[in-house]
Amino acid sequence: MKDELTLFSDSGENDSYQLKQKFYMQQFANRFLELEGTGVLILDSEFRIVEISEMICTIFGCDRMSMVEKPVEECFELLSLKPPPFDRTLLDGITFRNRLLNWTLHNHTHELMLDGEVLEYNGVIAGAFILFRDVSHLIMLEEQIRRSDRLKTIGQIAAGTAHEIRNPLTAIKGFMQLLSKTLAERDMSKEQEYVGIVLSEIERVNDLVSDFLLLSKPKKMKRMAIRIDVVLQEILPIIRNEAHLHNVIIQYYPNQESLPILVDKELLKQVFLNLGKNAIEAMEGGGTLIIREQSQPDQAGKIAVEISDTGMGIPASELEKVFDPFFTTKPQGTGLGLSVCQRIVHDLGGSIEVASDKNGSRFTVRLPYQRRDME
Ligand SMILES: Nc1ncnc2c1ncn2[C@@H]1O[C@H](COP(=O)(O)OP(=O)(O)O)[C@@H](O)[C@H]1O
Ligand SMILES: [Mg+2]
Known part of the structure; x- marks a missing residue:
């Protein structure tokens, strides 16, 4: 290279520039092609x-x-x-x-x-x-921005209305419970049954409003250092109960040596409950729900928990939408479960991803473990 450069200065001024330019253009072209x-x-x-x-x-x-x-x-x-x-x-x-x-x-x-x-x-x-x-990465980035914009808008609407809905709901629920008691005393079982339906529907609206509130504003996190298996053990009885009703077998592979993570336990419980519920709902007629804790943190220092099912799977065209608020394929669905999960996991500094084929789906939650220097 040095020789070639000296060569330029030895020739006439114009020639030298042209040679030099040719040389650099050639180098540029070669490099450009790589x-x-x-x-x-x-x-x-x-x-x-x-x-x-x-x-x-x-x-x-x-x-x-x-x-x-x-x-x-x-x-x-x-x-x-x-x-x-x-x-x-x-x-x-x-x-x-x-x-x-x-x-x-x-x-x-x-x-x-x-x-x-x-x-x-x-x-x-x-x-x-x-x-x-x-431009794949740009398009991904654009999608992320769109998604967080959408979440923000929904959050604003939700924050404005959720409380307004919840307050009268609490009053309605209270009076319905009273009514139910009176009807029981008067042996009006048919009417009591109707009130029961009203109460369970109120519960559904209440759940929806809670999800709304979670999406709208992250609750103040009460973080504590805790092992994931401890969190999972607390919700397993609920998932087992639900699974039993739907002919689903649960296989749980804990990792007792797992490192503690710094999380809000109640919020994390909600994530796994939502994922477990979705998995069970995807297995009409029964199946197997596998909860597995990965034993080692990955390179980014995150611990993974996998929730897999043998359900109907998610078509490729829907895979990107499942985390969108209001995306649901269920007649009674709200489409908020996974967006709430994603919101919580992101707020905890983790990530959540999905893989699916016709044999079932796998949701992987990754959470940062608590390093010694953070204690
Ligand atoms: N384990 C799963 N297997 C198959 N489909 C799933 C699973 N989890 C989520 N989905 C799909 O993602 C959609 C959104 O889920 P979610 O946000 O929890 O809302 P919802 O359960 O109210 O429909 C579901 O309606 C379903 O189509
Ligand atoms: Mg759900």
Whole structure:
């Protein structure tokens, strides 16, 4: 490199600049072709591939040598890329910007943004190039922002109305309980049954309002250092009871050596209750619910708990929506359970993810364990 640079200064001033420029442009082109986040496809006037970046080869799972010199349509064909992301009109000067292309290889989806430009020689279009940018992370970020915006709006509405609903509800519930007692004393069993229904419906509205309140404003957390198995042991009787009613077998694999986590126990109990309830509800006709604590914290210092079921699973198209407030596939569902779980887990500095296929679903909750230096 040094020799080549000295060479520039030895020649005439203009020549030297041109040589230098050629050298740097060449280095730039070579380096550009190796970049991971950006790729380029260079085409000649016959729409044949002259050069193709490593990035494009990796994302599309193709080999550079089998692509060069081929008309680009042939390559689309080989990759079953339908519809083609661009066509020969590019050579007529019809360029494009920010064209989105969604491509999945080995279960990994890339959101690509394409720009198509022409290359001219002596005023004639002599070829074209297409820039590929991998914008998957930006799109994910955008989705996260949208989601938290949505949660914020719902939170504001919820905060305004939830209390207003809860107060009269408490009064209605109290009087209904009184009425129920009076009806019992007068042996009016039919009427008592009706009041029972009213009471259980009030309970449902009450639960909904509680979820609303949780979503709207995180409660003041009462954090304490506690092991996850201790939290789980407290709610297992409730889950077991529910499971028993639905022919579901529970398998619990605790990790007694697990490290303590710094959490609000009551809120965390609600997370596992919601996940357990969903799992049981997904197994109509029975199944197995497995609760497993991972024994070692991961690299990020988080402890994972998996809640898996042998239920009907979640279709891929719905997988992204299950955490959305109000998304439900159940006639009696509120669609708030998982958004409340996500809210609580996030507030605790953890994360929650889902994997699902036709054999069932698995929700993984990761929570930061309490490091010694935090005690
Ligand atoms: N374990 C599971 N198996 C299958 N589908 C699930 C499971 N957990 C959640 N879901 C899906 O996610 C939706 C949202 O769940 P959730 O937020 O708890 O609301 P809800 O239970 O009131 O419907 C459910 O309606 C269901 O379609
Ligand atoms: Mg639910």
